[in-house]
Amino acid sequence: QVQLVQSGAEVKKPGASVKVSCKASGYTFTTYGISWVRQAPGQGLEWMGWISAYNGNTNYAQKFQGRVTMTTDTSTSTTYMELRSLRSDDTAVYYCARVRVAASPGDYWGQGILVTVSS
C-alpha cells in the first residue's frame, strides 16, 4: 500500500535552517511528484511547492522563493524539503503529499512533521 513516512519533529532557533524528509513506498516513485503543504497552529493549509520525482523539476510558491529547496533521492524514494532563515511564524506542521503534477490533488499524505521555531 502507498505510504509516505516523514521524519521526526524538529526544534530550531530563529535564523536556522531545517531539512525534513518524506520517504515513499508502495508505488513507483518516479511516476509521481511530491507537494509540500504546511499548517500553522490553528490555521489553514498553505502550499509551499512541488517537486517532480521523475526529473527533479520544482515549482515553489512565490512566498517561499529563495528560502526553500526541495530535492529527491530516487535511490531511496525520499523527498527532502529545506527551509532556511527560519522565523517564529514558520512554526507549523509540514506535510508531504503525493501528486501527479503540482495542480493535482494529493491522494496520499504523510503524517506531518511539527517544526517549532523558538529562541
Add this chain to the structure above:
Amino acid sequence: QSVLTQPPSVSGAPGQRVTISCTGSSSNIGAGYDVHWYQQLPGTAPNLLIYGNNNRPSGVPDRFSGSKSGTSASLAITGLQAEDEADYYCQSYDSSLSGFVVFGGGTKLTVL
C-alpha cells in the same frame, strides 16, 4: 487572506444536508481549473474527499459530492453523521503571481 474564500463554519443536525462554498476568481476556479476537496479530522493529515470538481476517490461515501459553476465550487454532504465533524478545505490552481496551488481558508463543520 486566502485566495479561495470559504465560510469559517457551518453546522447541521444528524441526517441533514449541508453545503460548503468555495469562492474564487477568474484566475483560478473561473479560469476552468479543477477544484479538489479535503477533510481533515483533528490531529490528522488531510484526506482527499473530492477531486476534479465532482469525483470521489474509492472509499469515500456517496454522501459527499462536489460541484462547480463559474468562479465558485461547493461541497455537499447529505445524511450528516457525527463522524463528519471536521475541517474541510478546497484547493485549486491559480494562474496569477500568488503561485500555482491555492487552498481555501477552511470550514469547520459542526454536527449538532
